[in-house]
Amino acid sequence: MAHSFRQTDILEIALSEGKVTVEDLAERFGVTVQTIRRDLCELADTGKLERVHGGAVLPSGVSNIGYEHRRDLHHAEKAAIAKRCATEIPDSCSVFLNIGTSTEQVARELLNRTDLMVVTNNINVANILVANDNCDIVVAGGLLRRADGGLVGDLTSQVIAQFKFDYAVIGCSALDEDGDLLDFDVQEVSVSKSIIRQARRTFLVADNSKFFRSAPARIASLRDIDMFFTDRPPPAQVQARCREWDTQIVVAP
Structure with missing residues (x-):
């Protein structure tokens, strides 16, 4: 799966479940934990997720989901x-x-x-x-x-x-x-x-x-x-x- 599509799916999971973990995502997508860590870092850099130990959560913000x-x-x-x-x-x-x-x-x-x-x-x-x-x-x-x-x-x-x-x-x-x-x-x-x-x-x-x-x-x-x-x-x-x-x-x- 191209990383852009994978990141879209990761964001959907985070929106649905409130948080994501590196280990779970690696297993879901059949990729290495290093790949998932890079995905989460890129999503965090764009403000879409907030990195925490072992995974990521929805960012603390001032606006709601649509x-x-x-x-x-x-x-x-x-x-x-x-x-x-x-x-x-x-x-x-x-x-x-x-x-x-x-x-x-x-x-x-x-x-x-x-x-x-x-x-x-x-x-x-x-x-x-x-x-x-x-x-x-x-x-x-x-x-x-x-x-x-x-x-x-x-x-x-x-x-x-x-x-x-x-x-x-x-x-x-x-x-x-x-x-x-x-x-x-x-x-x-x-x-x-x-x-x-x-x-x-x-x-x-x-x-x-x-x-x-x-x-x-x-x-x-x-x-x-x-x-x-x-x-x-x-x-x-x-x-x-x-x-x-x-x-x-x-x-x-």
Whole structure:
């Protein structure tokens, strides 16, 4: 395989899994570890990856992966997380679903529910739930972010402040070892804080790739979350903090 194509594939693996190791890549591509090290160094030189001992990770940055690309990543894991999360949301309640590909999956799991009120700042979520005639949908208006159909800004927060939700389901772009939920857009972070304030119970849906990423803006702490739905056990330090804070971790099968 030409090294340019191999590097493209390496980057795809890193985007999907959050990190790559020299030994694993050498085995996958049938090349020497020295060849892989050169590939990783070249990708690091262009800012696409960040070298760490034994491999590489996605670079710590201030911009997110494209929304359509994120929608394709970890699709099966997100579907399993969403299915498990939806079992904790009964009929005849109010729910907030925020921006994110994982919360879109939760919306799909609510299509057969009855007597729901769903408030969202995610146009994609609203479009999914239109198919459920037993669901009232409230769209929290604000500044439209064309890249992902999200509504953000002060107007969105003002609409959210008019409600008290039984449940809120939120996502994040990254989760660090201190138990902090992180994101890239400061305006979206402000809206997420408003959502948490107005919810009786807050659920986080985040696949394991979020354990290996970084983002600059802090949304909240796992201390503020009632249930954390994911597809793999998080790092030991995160698990310890969840036990301390009585935050329930639910690993979807």
